Structures are given as structure tokens and as C-alpha cells.
Amino acid sequence: MSDRVIAPFEGFGLGLRPPHYAEFLERDVPVDFVEVISENFMVRGGRPLHILDAVRERHPVAMHGVSMSIGSADGVKPDYLRRLKTLVDRVDPLWVSDHLCWTGLEGFNSHDLLPLPYTEEAMDVVCANIARVQEVLERPILLENPSSYLTFADDEMSEHAFMARMCEATGCSLLLDINNIYVSGTNHGFDPAAYIAGVPVERVRQIHLAGHSQGKDLLIDTHDQPVPDPVWALYETACRRFGPVATMIERDDDIPPLSEMLAELDIARARASRMERAA
């Protein structure tokens, strides 16, 4: 278990995306932090690191990855961890996060966030992998609940119960994606509010908000839409339970102008503030 703790941090942020690079470099964008996709900056030089260094001078940065594959039965790849550590040392981020999922196995990488069975064996694998990551990075990490489109016949516990035990065993914390709870809840027929009620309050360090799309049979976590009303409502439920938590909006496709993203972030501020006053 990692001895270090993540320093308290609250506020409202956005994901740093290429269409907005220029504005982040040229003016003081009113966000409390930015989140970067780690892999986009795990490079050897050039413009990406130049941009990241400049943004880092203006804003605290959270690093969010998509390739750690914390649930792989064959472990986390050492070369990936070395490159991630190099970036962590350069950025000194607020925290480092990735997803509770697996992306690859035995030399194959799907580059997708594939679901895990929530079993005792998976718990052992995930916790061993988290311990290894936290040892190399010399800091506790955050793991995010993924959107999922299938479940497993051998599931032995709920996702939130799995995450609670995982945090307890490893000292890691949670990045709670409200949209993912809604998407998975709709797809698998569980109550998103009951899910939130089962998440350990003290472990939630960041919240993601995003939009989704209706697929043929399932909701799909597309990040190409504004945050929809049911997700905003669930965010208010989360605010009531967790209190002030660093919150950001993810948008990865059909990315609107920065002004629209900032306006949407103001909605998050207003809703969180309203819940805080009501508490």
C-alpha cells in the first residue's frame, strides 16, 4: 500500500484537447485545473511536451491514462510504467488516474477499455497490479469506473463493492465518472443512485462528467455530446454524498469551442454550489 497521500484539491477543470491548445497558451482560461491524456504526452520531445510545459506553468495538471491495463491477468507492462513515470516526474501532477479495466493481454492491445469480471481472482490481480504501479510511480493512483456493455456470468460483487475493497486493500483512490455510472446502469439495469450510495466517500478525489449516445441496443459512452439532464441529476446526487470534489467535463469528439465548454463547466459549478448550500 502506498504511504503517500494525494493532497486535497477541489475545483472545476477541463480536458486539454488539441482544438483548445492555442487558447490555453494565449490567455488565462478560467479553470482550476486541466486534465491531460497521459499517453498523448508520453513522447520523446517536440510540440506536445512544449505545450504541456507551457500549460503546466499556468494550471495544475491531472494526468489521465487509457493504456495502463490495470486488470490484465499478465500484469502491467514495465515499459509503459517507465514512460509514465518519466512524464509524472516532469509534470508533478495533481494525481495520476486510469481506468478499472483491461486493454491488452499477451502482446495484444485492443486500445479499448475492456470490462473485468468482478470476482475474487480479479480482485487479487487488480490489487497486485495497483501495488506495482504505485511502487513505480511512488504515489497512490486514482482508478475510474468504466462504461461497460457486458457483464460476466461469474461476477461475485457489484462494481462499487469491488472498487471499495480495491481502495481499502491498496490505498488507491477513485475517479468517479458520473456518465459511466449512468451508461452502465442503463445497460445493465442497476440503479445509478444506489451505486453512488455504495461508493466510499473518502476515496473519491475526482469526478468526470460527459455525454453519451444511444446505440442500437445500448447506451454508448461517446464523449461527443453535452452532459445530458439525467447525468446532471446524478451529479447532484454525487455532490450531496461526496461534498466538494474536483470535477471536470470530458469531450473527445465533436469538440465545441472552448467558450461552450467553459459555459458547460459553469453549469457544473452552479449545480455543485446549489447542493453545497442545501447540505
Next chain:
Amino acid sequence: MSLLAIQRGLRDHILAGGGDRPAGVAPSGEAGLAVYRRAYRAQLVACLRDTFEHTWSWLGDDGFDAAALSHIAARPPGGWTLDAYSEDFSQTLAGLYPDDPEVAELAWLDWSLRRAFDGPDADPITTEALARVDWESAALTLSPTLTIGAVATNSAAIWGALAEGQAPPAVERLPAPAAIRVWRQGLSPQYRTIDAFEQLALAMALDGCGFARLCEQLAGPDDAERVIARMGGLLGAWLHDGLICGVRA
């Protein structure tokens, strides 16, 4: 059922693009399996379209996507970064378009410029730094982003027109062997068509060959002076382009 067995089953199902529901997946998972199968291919096609923007433009949607799906079927990704997945796509295209060498050449240029974009940083030296060099023993250290590819067609002109949003010229075979060098100057990836002489000189320098020996080997029995003059011109061009990052004794 072990986690490893479940993950192998899901991996194999995704790679196969269909088939029976993998063992361990709940019976309700059929629709979800289709989501993961589609997402895998769609993401990789999108990655290839992004990296090979001008090759895509040259081939059109149908031609490019067919080549991308062929590549995905033959070479599943292994690396943690999606960028690495693009590395050998030009080889796939060379196999699919054996009579159209400009296709693989365009892809090589797309890929090499992308690689130079986030390649290692290195500061180029100035003309003044060359003033005290003993050329008898000196060897050049070239930009770590430099890469060279042989070309048989006017693919550089086609790529340039596509990048500018102009109508590309018709494909032409080059009258003599040539190459393209790609590197990054400051933060901007660059490319330039070079002749076989410069290609060989750069290749030898990249291999660590000293400057005097390089001139000696490039010169035939009767043209030492001409080669030295040519190399002087190339040194000037390489300095101007920020290609020389050091001189080793």
C-alpha cells in the same frame, strides 16, 4: 473460470470479429460483444486516418478503409501507444498497391512527419561552431528526428499539394533515383526531396562515418575536388536546415 481464460476468450472474439459468445460472458452480453468488436476496428481505422491523412485523401474513403481493415486483420496492435500502430502501414500499402508506388511513399511521408513531430529534442549547431573543427577526424551528429526514404515517384509533390488543399499533380516516375529526408526543425516537421548523392552521404553520416572518410568514399578516382565542393554545399544546406546537432572528434 480464470481471469486469464476470460480475457483470452474476449480477445480472440474481438480479433475474430464475431463467432460464439466467449466463455464467461453473461448470456445478456451479445449486444455488448458487438459494441466491443465494432469499437476495436473503428478506433484503429480512425487512428490510421488521422496519421495517414494525405494517403487517405489520395486513396479516398473506400480505398483507404479497405487497406486499413486489411492491415488490422493482418497486424493486430501490440504496443501501448496507438501511434506505434501506424509504423508498418506503408508496408501493407506497398503489398496492396504493387503497381502504384506513390501510395506507400505517401504513407511513409505521412508517418515519418508524424514521427518527427514528437521525436527527441536536439539543438542544432551554428556555423560558428564549425570554425574550429578538424575535418580530418570529425564526424557529424545529425538530428535524431532525421529519417530518409527512397522514392521512385513525385510523391513529395503530391503530398505537398494535398497538404495545401490543392489538386495533386499526376503521378510521375522520377528520372533518377531519389529520396526524401524528413526531420524536425524547431517544433516543425520538414521534408525535402534529395538526390542519390545526398542520400548516400546522409546514410554514411548516420552510420557514424567520419567526414573525411565520407568524402573519400563518395569520390571516384577522378572527382575528389568535385565531391569536396558538393559536400561543402551540403554542409551549408544541412546547417541551414538545422540537421547538424554536433560534431564529434
